[in-house]
Amino acid sequence: MSSLPWKIIFEILALPPDTAAYLDWTTGILRINANYEQWFDLISRTDGGILVPTTLSSQELDLLETVTHESTHLLQIVTTGFLYSVAVELYAGIGTYVESFGSSFGEDDVLAILEHGIPAALMEEIRSILLRLDVCGPDNVTARSIVESSAFMAQKRTHHLGLSRQKYAQMLETQCPGPEYRRAYDVAVQYLGDDAFDLFPLLASLSLCTRRPEQIFSSFCEQISKENGPSGAYISVPGQSEVSIDLGGFLRVLNAISAELIGSAAQAAANLPEHPFYTDIVNQINLLNRDGAISLDRYITAPHEIQERLFEECLRPMIFNRSGEHIRPIVIPGGLWPTLSKEAQAEKVRGLIVIAAIYSKTLAKVS
Numbered sequence: 001m002s003s004l005p006w007k008i009i010f011e012i013l014a015l016p017p018d019t020a021a022y023l024d025w026t027t028g029i030l031r032i033n034a035n036y037e038q039w040f041d042l043i044s045r046t047d048g049g050i051l052v053p054t055t056l057s058s059q060e061l062d063l064l065e066t067v068t069h070e071s072t073h074l075l076q077i078v079t080t081g082f083l084y085s086v087a088v089e090l091y092a093g094i095g096t097y098v099e100s101f102g103s104s105f106g107e108d109d110v111l112a113i114l115e116h117g118i119p120a121a122l123m124e125e126i127r128s129i130l131l132r133l134d135v136c137g138p139d140n141v142t143a144r145s146i147v148e149s150s151a152f153m154a155q156k157r158t159h160h161l162g163l164s165r166q167k168y169a170q171m172l173e174t175q176c177p178g179p180e181y182r183r184a185y186d187v188a189v190q191y192l193g194d195d196a197f198d199l200f201p202l203l204a205s206l207s208l209c210t211r212r213p214e215q216i217f218s219s220f221c222e223q224i225s226k227e228n229g230p231s232g233a234y235i236s237v238p239g240q241s242e243v244s245i246d247l248g249g250f251l252r253v254l255n256a257i258s259a260e261l262i263g264s265a266a267q268a269a270a271n272l273p274e275h276p277f278y279t280d281i282v283n284q285i286n287l288l289n290r291d292g293a294i295s296l297d298r299y300i301t302a303p304h305e306i307q308e309r310l311f312e313e314c315l316r317p318m319i320f321n322r323s324g325e326h327i328r329p330i331v332i333p334g335g336l337w338p339t340l341s342k343e344a345q346a347e348k349v350r351g352l353i354v355i356a357a358i359y360s361k362t363l364a365k366v367s
């Protein structure tokens with residue numbers, strides 16, 4: 001890759017003042033609206049990844065919660081087949097287009113793409129992939145509402161230790177950023193009552209392991225409800241000692257949707273092109289799960305309990321705000337791509353950043 005218009009690329013990727021952090025789904029690049037020193041000062045005050053919210057300013061808590069929220073999206077992408085497919089397909093279109101320029105791809109090409117956009121057919125492809133997130137299923141549930149409601153709950157339960165169901169209901173009334181951040185949870189409450197608080201992460205993850213999460217989610221809730229003809233055989237939910245699932249209802253749902261199942265991200269990956277970032281992370285966390293270093297079962301049922309540990313493993317490139325005139329810190333964690341040289345890692349991240357900027361411009365035109 002020859003010289004590139006980095007100033008323009010980073011201007012495109014700069015976050016608006018009211019956005020604390022943002023995960024670019026296409027590339028996995030996490031943009032953080034703080035400078036490197038501010039972020040590491042905050043992290044250095046953690047105790048095993050846990051911060052006591054009362055010791056933080058409201059901006060610090062917002063930054064921390066938003067980074068957790070956005071990192072939850074990364075975990076959703078690398079654990080569920082639906083979201084992994086969306087992310088890989090979004091990348092594949094733009095990635096293949098950029099690769100078609102060959103090794104001479106440089107400043108003029110990037111400027112032309114940023115100014116004129118990607119070809120119309122590719123734009124249409126991106127639009128149709130994104131539309132899958134907003135198809136309305138029963139009870140007005142969309143895949144996006146499952147993804148966002150789940151990430152919002154994870155951010156709150158991670159950083160407000162011992163958060164109760166009642167307190168979370170209050171937070172939804174006063175702090176919820178938009179309807180999609182609670183809609184799927186509200187539907188779960190409608191079917192499952194108080195149990196929704198502990199069952200929602202599992203139901204959200206399982207429905208995101210199907211082709212059409214929005215069509216599946218409500219029937220999952222309905223069938224799994226204990227009131228709905230318990231068979232007498234229950235499975236308990238790890239980490240959620242007071243909640244159990246009617247096994248008969250659960251199996252009926254699985255049977256009914258078997259044609260819709262994609263499975264986990266690792267299972268989906270077998271039939272998809274490789275992604276330069278996510279595929280490595282999928283493989284990495286599956287190895288850790290196999291070796292017992294982390295538990296994906298536990299993550300799926302109670303993500304807030306082990307998110308911090310998984311974030312350490314799901315090492316993601318992070319872009320911080322400029323703290324001096326010419327410094328744009330990009331952190332590539334040491335454990336990511338351990339077999340690559342530093343220069344090869346940097347080259348890979350530079351490629352992802354270019355794609356993130358092109359995608360950002362595309363997204364603005366699509367929506």
Ligand SMILES: [Zn+2]
Nearest residue numbers: 069073148151
């Ligand atoms: Zn989100």
